[in-house]
Amino acid sequence: MPEQYIGLQEVINKQVEVPQPLLTEEQMQQINFTLIKALYTNKQVCFTYYKNGPCITETGFIQFVDFLGNLFVFIDKVFELKNKMRLVS
Incomplete structure (x- = not known):
C-alpha cells in the first residue's frame, strides 16, 4: 500500500509542475x-x-530587504517562521 501512495504523490507532483516564469x-x-x-x-x-x-503561494510580513544581495526576509503567517527568499530575474 505505501508504494501506491508514493506513486500517486509522484503523479500529483508532475501535474502541478510548470516551467520557470x-x-x-x-x-x-x-x-x-x-x-x-x-x-x-x-x-x-x-x-x-x-x-x-511548482509555484508556491505564501502569506507573511516583510522583515528585511537587501537589494545588493537580491534577497528579502519574511515572517510567514502560519508558523511565524523567518524565511529568506532570493530575488532572481
Missing part, C-alpha cells in the same frame, strides 16, 4: 516597490514563487 524588468521593479512598501507599512503580503517545478 521569466520576469520583465518592469515586473521586477514592481516587485521591488511592493516589497519596500510592505516593509515600511508593515502590511501583510501574499506572493507566489517558483520552486523546482
